[in-house]
Amino acid sequence: MNEAKEHPTTIRQRKPAAAADPVPPAGHADLAALNPKTTHYEFMGPHGTLLPVVGLPFVVAGLFLLCSPEGCPPAPLTDPAALWKHVATAAASVEWFSADAMTAVAVWFGLHMVLPLVLGGKVAKGSPLRNGQTLSYPINGFRALVVVAAAMLLHTRQQGLDRLVWIADHSLQLFTAAATLATSLAVSLYVSSFRGTERLADGSRGPVLLSTTGNSGYPIYDFWMGRELNPRVLWGSIDLKYLCELRPGLIGWCLLNAAFAAKEYTTTGAVSPAMIAVCVFQGYYVIDALWNEEAILTTMDITTDGFGFMLAYGDLAWVPFSYTVQARFLIMFPQQLSPAYLALICTINLIGIWIFRSSNGEKNDFRTNPDGPSVKHLKYMETKSGRKLLVSGWWGAARKINYTGDWLMALAWSLPCGFSSIVPYFYPIYFAVLLIHRSQRDDMACRLKYGADWDEYRKRVPYVFIPYVY
Numbered sequence: 032m033n034e035a036k037e038h039p040t041t042i043r044q045r046k047p048a049a050a051a052d053p054v055p056p057a058g059h060a061d062l063a064a065l066n067p068k069t070t071h072y073e074f075m076g077p078h079g080t081l082l083p084v085v086g087l088p089f090v091v092a093g094l095f096l097l098c099s100p101e102g103c104p105p106a107p108l109t110d111p112a113a114l115w116k117h118v119a120t121a122a123a124s125v126e127w128f129s130a131d132a133m134t135a136v137a138v139w140f141g142l143h144m145v146l147p148l149v150l151g152g153k154v155a156k157g158s159p160l161r162n163g164q165t166l167s168y169p170i171n172g173f174r175a176l177v178v179v180a181a182a183m184l185l186h187t188r189q190q191g192l193d194r195l196v197w198i199a200d201h202s203l204q205l206f207t208a209a210a211t212l213a214t215s216l217a218v219s220l221y222v223s224s225f226r227g228t229e230r231l232a233d234g235s236r237g238p239v240l241l242s243t244t245g246n247s248g249y250p251i252y253d254f255w256m257g258r259e260l261n262p263r264v265l266w267g268s269i270d271l272k273y274l275c276e277l278r279p280g281l282i283g284w285c286l287l288n289a290a291f292a293a294k295e296y297t298t299t300g301a302v303s304p305a306m307i308a309v310c311v312f313q314g315y316y317v318i319d320a321l322w323n324e325e326a327i328l329t330t331m332d333i334t335t336d337g338f339g340f341m342l343a344y345g346d347l348a349w350v351p352f353s354y355t356v357q358a359r360f361l362i363m364f365p366q367q368l369s370p371a372y373l374a375l376i377c378t379i380n381l382i383g384i385w386i387f388r389s390s391n392g393e394k395n396d397f398r399t400n401p402d403g404p405s406v407k408h409l410k411y412m413e414t415k416s417g418r419k420l421l422v423s424g425w426w427g428a429a430r431k432i433n434y435t436g437d438w439l440m441a442l443a444w445s446l447p448c449g450f451s452s453i454v455p456y457f458y459p460i461y462f463a464v465l466l467i468h469r470s471q472r473d474d475m476a477c478r479l480k481y482g483a484d485w486d487e488y489r490k491r492v493p494y495v496f497i498p499y500v501y
């Protein structure tokens with residue numbers, strides 16, 4: 032089996048697996064070759080990354096404070112002074128931290144450290160690394176979701192909805208606890224990335240493998256991007272970046288939505304169709320991600336980015352507490368949706384799912400086995416790197432068609448909140464920015480991987496998101 036088939040990888044600078052040297056390089060020159068300095072900057076450059084590090088926690092906190100029963104926001108967006116007054120008053124009156132919430136988040140994170148070790152299941156190989164090693168990853172995230180869902184249902188059956196309602200009532204304190212955990216984790220990871228050597232997958236010791244995107248020497252930049260590529264704890268048995276990418280954040284997102292639905296039920300006596308739509312749509316997205324867990328091994332987050340504040344905060348605090356803005360909004364501002372409007376929203380979501388799943392599946396099938404029955408009819412172009420690029424099917428329609436499907440779903444998740452406020456549309460707005468930026472990052476990575484062949488691919492598939500439009 033050739034390497035491309037065995038490892039559908041997105042690593043930018045790697046040795047061919049067969050030529051990999053199992054003995055880690057020792058000298059300064061070798062070390063520099065293993066961990067090249069980052070000289071190309073993203074995210075507003077080496078000093079600009081201070082802005083997201085400081086600002087992102089305020090964005091999520093702002094989403095909590097912007098809405099009150101008087102409105103969401105209660106003052107028009109065109110009146111920043113009134114808006115600021117409202118936010119400042121709200122900030123002064125809420126309880127920001129609670130010991131119970133801190134404990135709950137610590138227990139939640141601890142649970143997700145233990146579950147991968149005890150749930151068994153398949154063990155998958157990651158992409159070959161620059162140091163010649165290949166790491167193993169437990170594929171049992173879906174089992175973790177089932178365990179949590181079963182425990183929640185059992186608990187609710189026996190004890191009622193009190194625990195879920197507590198989660199809804201303390202979501203702000205849970206956010207500050209998760210943000211504290213994420214920040215402490217990111218600081219520890221940054222400091223420990225300077226430890227010099229690590230235990231490698233084959234049992235020997237070698238230099239700590241750094242990310243090619245977070246090794247600039249600028250502390251804030253490297254702290255944000257993530258300096259170490261694959262930080263592991265417990266003698267290499269737990270990969271922190273892989274663990275955080277899907278489990279505590281995504282399952283936490285579902286748990287929070289369930290808590291908001293429970294809150295709505297206890298206050299109104301029913302769960303509204305709008306709330307059901309939001310919970311089911313987003314729940315499906317999380318199930319899909321965990322069911323296809325192995326696919327994240329080839330995303331740039333795992334293969335290229337280090338584990339720093341961006342991913343630690345993104346996974347543990349940003350995803351669960353900003354992606355739940357719609358369900359939180361619906362508790363304060365219940366919506367009556369007509370059957371026709373609901374049908375329209377479901378249709379948009381289903382089109383999004385179809386594009387997202389079938390395009391990602393098509394690429395995955397092609398990378399796993401280009402001669403497989405689902406992809407053998409597709410046209411592809413050869414590249415000098417030895418890898419092939421699809422030029423028909425979904426990937427011939429637009430270069431980032433999978434992002435388009437993802438964004439359509441994002442829109443469908445906000446539409447149940449009606450049009451009285453922009454706040455529940457935070458997710459599709461932010462997501463559009465993230466996906467445009469991410470497509471540019473990936474374009475740059477592919478330019479490095481494929482050179483002139485990538486320019487040829489761009490000529491053959493000129494559209495990025497929407498065929499014949501953009």
Ligand SMILES: NC(=O)C1=CN([C@@H]2O[C@H](COP(=O)(O)OP(=O)(O)OC[C@H]3O[C@@H](n4cnc5c(N)ncnc54)[C@H](OP(=O)(O)O)[C@@H]3O)[C@@H](O)[C@H]2O)C=CC1
Nearest residue numbers: 039040041330331394419420421426433434437469473477
């Ligand atoms: N909900 C959320 O918050 C977020 C969701 N996402 C979703 O995650 C998913 C994964 O995203 P991401 O990892 O960014 O990127 P992609 O899944 O789009 O993968 C990009 C890689 O695919 C390969 N590729 C690109 N074009 C072709 C082609 N024509 N033929 C074959 N292979 C090709 C290249 O790698 P190679 O050639 O090396 O295989 C490229 O580097 C997306 O669906 C995205 O929507 C992403 C970010 C946030």
Ligand SMILES: CC(C)=CCC[C@@H](C)[C@H]1CC=C2C3=C(CC[C@@]21C)[C@@]1(C)CC[C@H](O)C(C)(C)[C@@H]1CC3
Nearest residue numbers: 087276277320327330332341342344345346349350
């Ligand atoms: C503003 C900020 C803090 C940015 C950090 C970005 C992260 C929130 C996202 C980067 C890539 C992500 C992915 C998912 C969630 C959001 C983050 C972590 C993802 C796990 C969602 C579910 C999908 O099915 C996915 C598995 C494809 C996806 C992978 C990328």
